[in-house]
Amino acid sequence: MLLLAPSLFLSGCGGGSSDATAPGVEAGALSDSLPIVFVHGAAGSAAQIQAQSMRYVANGVPPEKIHTFEYDAGVEGIAMAAGGQLLLPLYEFIQDVTAQHDVDQVYLIGHSLGTIVSTEYLSSGFATTPLPVPAPANLVAGFVSIDGAVSPVCPGLVPCIGIFDGQSNVGMGQNNTYIENQAHVEVATSPESFEAQYAFFYGERPAIVDIELQGLEVSVSGRTVTFPQNTGRPDAELAIWPIDSATGHRMADTPTATMVPDADGFWGPVTLRTDTHYEFLLTASDSVPHHFYMPRFVRDTEHVRLLSGPNDSDTRSNTNLGDAHAAVVISRMREWFGDHATAGNDIVEISTRSPSVGDQPVVNAITPEVGNDTIGIHIHDDAATPQQTTLEPLPYFPDQAFQTGVDVYMPAAEPPDGTITMRLIPRGRSEFSQTINFPNWASSGHRVSINFNDFDRME
Incomplete structure (x- = not known):
């Protein structure tokens, strides 16, 4: 068992490069490595591997060798996954990847529900044609299971490693890493998780972990x-x-x-x-x-x-819309900590400058009510308290997986006449702050999404 604490064993590169491979790493150093297939979880997408992909590429893995098996991550898709209906699509996807790269096997990474899909796949023995075809497990050289399925033995007897948050007492096989002060999504996207993945696949620690400027x-x-x-x-x-x-x-x-x-x-x-x-x-x-x-x-x-939907989507239908206020969804592939006992809490400072209405003071939208297990936060003026910022939870959104809502009044105009500022201070560390300014679009005619980075770096 390996127990990691955040900030431990981190290494990084200094300076930029015109090539995606980081300085200090030979270009194409892992050009002959097996392709990687990532399987996301419920309410997930390839966004959960964006930062890790940058780290793999910085260490010499060709970007074209990193693939994501994306599927319906909503209620119907979850039911399909639980019922084993994704086994054949995943099998065909992996076969396509091996054919594309002219290899016999891939490395497989599953997160959350994706570990269930992957485990079912590796444990199955189906064939898609009457002709002999490789068994599913034979197409996988190594399996990384992140905070999901548990088993005392590796599925399909494929070499495996489990990565879990530090509070877990379960495992996948006999080779497990537990990361302190991280939650369910962060243990998939964090630098500590990358170090464990890389060491398992390649037998050594990565030369590059920090995500730095390329050029x-x-x-x-x-x-x-x-x-x-x-x-x-x-x-x-x-x-x-x-x-x-x-x-x-x-x-x-x-x-x-x-x-x-x-x-x-x-x-x-x-x-x-x-x-x-x-x-x-x-x-x-x-x-x-x-x-x-x-x-x-x-x-x-x-x-x-870029995650979106039609006007009649559940998200927009449950958002209080109006000509005089903005509505924003902020997301990060790392949980927002609002009431964590041992890790620093996040801060998202929000302010609005509007000549027609007047400026709004800075407020912190990450309250204790946000908790420690949300990814997406819906921020807008609550219909119950118009033109007031109460920071109280909004209706509907706290009942959705990995989501919540916070009442913040951000005055808007059509066309926009001012600026909304959002400043993220991750885990309370101002040296890694991210600031995004955007026009005060009226929610009646516009949707706004802010995608913050899940990795820390000094700008």
């Missing part, structure tokens, strides 16, 4: 999806606008890039600057414009996920 320009691609079904958005168009970091308003008359995602939602790649913030504007026939904002990109990534 002045990076390649960015991803998917626009209807969430949680993880299906492509019909009739969607995507425009990427450079914005003023201080105000969040657009700096150009035309976007940096426009594109039409394919039927599965895939878009890109597009070259973006690492010294510039961007607005990702998603428009679709079944929804009001959806604006996405995030910190500056620091490395190439193929795993950006």
Whole structure:
């Protein structure tokens, strides 16, 4: 058993590189390594491997060798997974990956429900044709099971490792890592988790763990999806606008890039600057414009996920909408800690500058009521207390998996006349703060999502 504490055994690179492989690591050092297949959990997507993918690539794994098996992560998909209906799709997916790279096996990583799907797959013995085909377990050289299925032996007798939060007393096989002061999602995305994964796959500690600046320009691609079904958005168009970091308003008359995602939602790649913030504007026939904002990109990534949905989605139907206030969803692939006994709590400072209404004071949206197990926080003016910030939980959202809601009044206008500022201080450590400014869009005609990084770095 290995017990890790955050900040232990961290190493990083200094400076940038025009290549995705970090300085100090030979380019293509792991070019012959087996491809990696990641299987996310309930309410999940490829976003849970975005940071880890950057770390793998920085250590020499070719980016094209990192794959995600994405599926319906909502109620219907969970039922399908529990009923074993994802076994054949996963088998065919892994077969496609092995054929693409001309190899016989892959490394498999499962998180949460994805460990159940993976374990069922590895333990099964089905064949898809009357002809002899490889047994599912024979296609996997090693299995990383993250905070999910438990078993005293590795499924399918495939070499395995379990990674769990430090409060767990269960395991997967006999080789397990427990990470203190981390919760269910963070144990999949953290640097400590990456160290354990890498050491298991490659037999040594990674040379690079910290995510550092790659260069002045990076390649960015991803998917626009209807969430949680993880299906492509019909009739969607995507425009990427450079914005003023201080105000969040657009700096150009035309976007940096426009594109039409394919039927599965895939878009890109597009070259973006690492010294510039961007607005990702998603428009679709079944929804009001959806604006996405995030910190500056620091490395190439193929795993950006823009999670959206139609106007009649449960999220929008349960959001208090209006012409005079904004509604925002903030997310991070790392739990928000609002009342943790041993780790530092997160702080998200929110303020609004609006010439027409007046400025709103800074408030911290991460209250003890947020708890320690949410990923997405819905923030808007509660209909019960209009134009007041109470920081009380909003209705509906606290009852949804990995979500909550907080009452914050952010005055808005159409068109926007001011700026909303959100400053994240992760685990109370101001040296790693992330600040995002964006226009005060009126919630009646706009959706806004803020995707904070799940990794810490000094800007």
